[in-house]
Amino acid sequence: MSRVIEPRKKNGTIRVDYMARVEGEGALFIKLKNDQVQDVKLKLFEPPRLFEALLRGRHFSEAPDITARICGICPVAYQMTAVHSIERALGITVHPMVRLLRRLLYAGEWIESHVLHMYMLHAPDFMGYRDFVELARDHPAEAREALRLKKLGNQIMTLLGGREIHPVSVAVGGFYKTPSKSELEPLADELKRALDIVFDKAKFLAGFDYPDFEQTYEFVALSHPSEYPLNEGRLVSSKGLNIDASQYEDYFTEHHVKHSNALHSVIRGRDCYQTGPLARFNLNYSKLPEVARQAAEHCGLRVPCLNPFKSILARAVEVVFALQESLRIIQIYEPPPVPRVPFEIRAAAGNAITEAPRGIQFNRYTFDEQGLIQSVKIVPPTSQNQKRIEEDLKNFVPGIVALPIEEITRRCEQAVRNYDPCISCATHFLKVTLERE
Amino acid sequence: MTKTKPRIGVFKFASCDGCQLSLLDLEDELIALAGAVDLAFFPEMSSHMRKGPYDIGLVEGSVTTHHDASRIHEIRKQCKTLVAIGACATAGGIQALRNWHDSKQWVSHVYAHPEYIQTLGMSTPISEHVPIDFELRGCPVSKHQLLELLSATLAGRRPNIPTYSVCMECKRKGNVCVAVAQHVACLGPATQAGCGAICPSFGRGCYGCFGPAETPNTVILADQLLREGRAQQTVVRDFRSFNAWAWPYRQASEKARSL
Numbered sequence: 212m213s214r215v216i217e218p219r220k221k222n223g224t225i226r227v228d229y230m231a232r233v234e235g236e237g238a239l240f241i242k243l244k245n246d247q248v249q250d251v252k253l254k255l256f257e258p259p260r261l262f263e264a265l266l267r268g269r270h271f272s273e274a275p276d277i278t279a280r281i282c283g284i285c286p287v288a289y290q291m292t293a294v295h296s297i298e299r300a301l302g303i304t305v306h307p308m309v310r311l312l313r314r315l316l317y318a319g320e321w322i323e324s325h326v327l328h329m330y331m332l333h334a335p336d337f338m339g340y341r342d343f344v345e346l347a348r349d350h351p352a353e354a355r356e357a358l359r360l361k362k363l364g365n366q367i368m369t370l371l372g373g374r375e376i377h378p379v380s381v382a383v384g385g386f387y388k389t390p391s392k393s394e395l396e397p398l399a400d401e402l403k404r405a406l407d408i409v410f411d412k413a414k415f416l417a418g419f420d421y422p423d424f425e426q427t428y429e430f431v432a433l434s435h436p437s438e439y440p441l442n443e444g445r446l447v448s449s450k451g452l453n454i455d456a457s458q459y460e461d462y463f464t465e466h467h468v469k470h471s472n473a474l475h476s477v478i479r480g481r482d483c484y485q486t487g488p489l490a491r492f493n494l495n496y497s498k499l500p501e502v503a504r505q506a507a508e509h510c511g512l513r514v515p516c517l518n519p520f521k522s523i524l525a526r527a528v529e530v531v532f533a534l535q536e537s538l539r540i541i542q543i544y545e546p547p548p549v550p551r552v553p554f555e556i557r558a559a560a561g562n563a564i565t566e567a568p569r570g571i572q573f574n575r576y577t578f579d580e581q582g583l584i585q586s587v588k589i590v591p592p593t594s595q596n597q598k599r600i601e602e603d604l605k606n607f608v609p610g611i612v613a614l615p616i617e618e619i620t621r622r623c624e625q626a627v628r629n630y631d632p633c634i635s636c637a638t639h640f641l642k643v644t645l646e647r648e
Numbered sequence: 649m650t651k652t653k654p655r656i657g658v659f660k661f662a663s664c665d666g667c668q669l670s671l672l673d674l675e676d677e678l679i680a681l682a683g684a685v686d687l688a689f690f691p692e693m694s695s696h697m698r699k700g701p702y703d704i705g706l707v708e709g710s711v712t713t714h715h716d717a718s719r720i721h722e723i724r725k726q727c728k729t730l731v732a733i734g735a736c737a738t739a740g741g742i743q744a745l746r747n748w749h750d751s752k753q754w755v756s757h758v759y760a761h762p763e764y765i766q767t768l769g770m771s772t773p774i775s776e777h778v779p780i781d782f783e784l785r786g787c788p789v790s791k792h793q794l795l796e797l798l799s800a801t802l803a804g805r806r807p808n809i810p811t812y813s814v815c816m817e818c819k820r821k822g823n824v825c826v827a828v829a830q831h832v833a834c835l836g837p838a839t840q841a842g843c844g845a846i847c848p849s850f851g852r853g854c855y856g857c858f859g860p861a862e863t864p865n866t867v868i869l870a871d872q873l874l875r876e877g878r879a880q881q882t883v884v885r886d887f888r889s890f891n892a893w894a895w896p897y898r899q900a901s902e903k904a905r906s907l
Contacts, residue, residue: 259755265745373846376788466760
């Protein structure tokens with residue numbers, strides 16, 4: 212197998228050709244001179260699938276189903292950002308209960324995606340295991356609980372969308388079908404049970420040995436007056452940015468760099484930034500429900516947290532939030548009079564930002580009077596974090612260069628995973644090369 | 649007496665990762681599965697990646713680069729049984745829409761520097777490159793069918809994967825037919841079962857994510873949709889989604905387009 216090889220040293224270059232436990236695939240290239248980092252490049256070579264091109268000429272009603280296929284791990288993020296963009300374009304306001312159901316569906320995806328990343332992809336790094344199966348052998352009770360929690364997220368998505376990957380219920384204007392109250396109620400017991408045991412789980416994660424590594428970040432996240440952000444809000448940053456989704460392209464721009472198929476996002480006139488759980492936690496702490504704030508307290512996570520390795524704890528806190536929010540929604544839910552509101556099709560353009568599990572996603576849609584899409588722009592979270600990941604590595608590698616190469620590789624992979632890069636969501640693939648001069 | 653566990657490799661081509669994620673979504677069975685087989689190569693889950701040969705290779709994704717077109721031959725050599733999983737691997741996926749267009753122009757549309765991008769003009773299923781032993785359909789695959797496929801292959805029997813249409817599943821669930829009762833365009837009659845007829849259960853037409861059923865009459869279905877007054881371009885799009893390049897769907901969309 213040409214691509215899949217252990218770390219090897221060749222002509223002073225150390226490379227790992229395939230990075231495991233990221234969703235999608237890619238590579239990392241680090242160049243050292245006298246133990247000083249000269250260059251860091253995160254390469255993404257997932258074969259391009261050209262979504263922004265293939266969506267042209269499709270009807271906007273197909274966008275939620277098609278864009279879901281960008282990423283099997285966060286399909287709801289794509290569905291939500293698509294329908295919100297189109298609804299903003301047409302001035303559609305959905306029923307308040309539909310709004311809540313969308314939040315519930317998104318919360319289900321957060322639970323599933325976060326637990327997958329925390330336990331199956333990232334925790335093995337902290338514990339010195341190569342994968343979750345090894346972790347499960349030594350910690351069977353933790354593993355069982357993690358799987359049960361992950362399953363709960365999937366159950367929410369399946370109940371609302373028919374299946375956990377590429378759910379089929381999301382429509383412009385609402386849902387194809389909304390559940391009855393009694394269909395949702397059985398989830399409540401399992402949610403309560405999960406909330407009862409989360410503190411123990413948080414303790415397990417808080418006990419990891421965290422590298423002493425802090426960075427100066429511009430954190431970027433949505434902010435809503437009264438809610439922890441999922442589907443809507445203004446885009447704010449720790450350096451004073453405060454804009455509507457419609458201003459996104461005035462403030463943010465993407466660069467196509469030679470070494471990667473993912474476009475690099477930066478804030479115009481400034482630089483890279485961080486989006487995702489740590490950014491949301493730092494910018495929206497006051498909107499977390501009490502139980503989630505207790506969980507943060509319990510695992511020693513305080514605002515501002517500048518250690519990217521502790522993003523796993525921010526994910527844990529967000530799982531608690533998502534569980535609590537799901538329970539709240541199920542308790543107040545009443546079926547809306549119709550699953551989706553009627554609307555008239557006309558030529559329009561609209562955009563939206565939502566919070567995918569791994570960070571903000573921006574969409575812009577333009578369509579004609581028949582509703583056929585003329586242009587689409589999709590900026591997924593991974594391309595937004597990609598430059599920031601490179602910056603983290605530039606500063607992280609000097610502290611570990613004295614270690615054996617296998618260890619350097621392992622720790623770099625761990626540092627990349629802080630961002631839960633969903634490489635396919637940037638249409639893409641990841642690899643690790645370390646070159647010493 | 650110790651028996652060597654069967655070795656499984658999971659390989660990714662152009663895809664969304666959703667089909668291999670189905671393995672990790674087997675929350676109730678994952679630990680038992682990892683005990684019964686050796687997941688020797690599964691980079692999405694494990695950094696412990698071992699070389700072949702493998703007893704079973706699961707291939708997700710379609711072939712869209714020169715590199716992948718040669719990699720699939722290497723993988724074929726390494727796998728005793730090779731299974732294509734999901735619509736990308738079995739039909740080229742949604743990215744096969746480029747097959748009707750100029751993909752160079754598409755690349756220029758998406759990327760500022762198209763010269764950095766290497767991609768083929770077509771997105772093609774695995775079976776167009778190497779012989780395969782089984783195709784598991786779906787966008788995404790059904791995790792229960794995936795488990796059945798693994799169990800059956802390891803037991804040396806044929807997997808029990810029905811090839812009849814979604815209509816059978818609808819009838820079994822007691823769904824009122826959305827095509828008849830609501831005049832909704834539904835690809836169910838020409839689409840393979842396996843999803844549990846979820847779209848009709850949610851009050852919408854099947855959009856064909858499991859691909860053509862056995863001996864489907866897609867051209868007649870396209871005619872019927874047109875006769876009911878559905879616009880020609882809409883019918884073309886109906887058949888051109890996640891399994892657009894699968895022959896019976898391709899036939900229907902090209903017929904509808906030519907009218």
